[in-house]
Amino acid sequence: MGNLHIQLKERFPDAVLETHAHKGDETALVKRESLLAIAQLLKTDPLFDMNVLMDLAGVDGLDLKWKPRFQVVYHFYSLALNHRLRLKVAVEEKDAVVPTLTGLWPSANWFEREVWDMFGIRFEGHPDPRRILMYEQFQGHALRKDYPWNKRQPLIQAKAVTSDQ
Numbered sequence: 001m002g003n004l005h006i007q008l009k010e011r012f013p014d015a016v017l018e019t020h021a022h023k024g025d026e027t028a029l030v031k032r033e034s035l036l037a038i039a040q041l042l043k044t045d046p047l048f049d050m051n052v053l054m055d056l057a058g059v060d061g062l063d064l065k066w067k068p069r070f071q072v073v074y075h076f077y078s079l080a081l082n083h084r085l086r087l088k089v090a091v092e093e094k095d096a097v098v099p100t101l102t103g104l105w106p107s108a109n110w111f112e113r114e115v116w117d118m119f120g121i122r123f124e125g126h127p128d129p130r131r132i133l134m135y136e137q138f139q140g141h142a143l144r145k146d147y148p149w150n151k152r153q154p155l156i157q158a159k160a161v162t163s164d165q
Helices: 004-011 032-044 108-119
Strands: 016-022 025-030 052-060 070-078 083-091 097-099 122-124
Touching: 004 016, 004 025, 004 032, 004 083, 025 032, 032 083, 032 097, 052 108, 083 097, 108 122
Parallel strands: 025 083, 097 122
Antiparallel strands: 016 025, 052 070, 070 083
C-alpha cells in the first residue's frame, strides 16, 4: 500500500500529530485520547484491516530529554493485505496512563502487563493489571532509565512445595 500513515492523517487530522515513512516503515504519532478510535479503525476498516497486534512496547526517552518522557509503541500487521503500521503514543511521567487495547486485540494483555511492569505505564481498563515479569513485592520499574542498577529489593520467601500440592 505504502501510504497508510497518510490515510490515517487524512481521517484523523487533529489526532495524528506527525507521520513518517522510512524504507517501508510507516509510523504515526497519535494523541492518547484518540488511540481507541484509531485502533478501532485500523482493525475494522478494509483499507487497513490490521488483524494482528504484533508487538507493543514502552520506550523511556529520559536520556534523550523527550517531552513527554515515555512512548508506547504499537506494531500492527494485516495478514490479508501484507502491510504494517506503527503507532506511537507519548505519555507524561506523572500521567503515564494509556487506554487498553485488550478489547480489540486480546494479545495486548501480556504486552501491556509487561510495559506496566517494566516502565510503570498503566493501561486503563486492563482486565488483569498484575506484574508479569517481576514478583509482586518488587519496588519500581526496572527498565526506566533512572532505575538504580544496584537497588536492593525486598527478599521474598519461597513457598514450601509439598507432595499434596
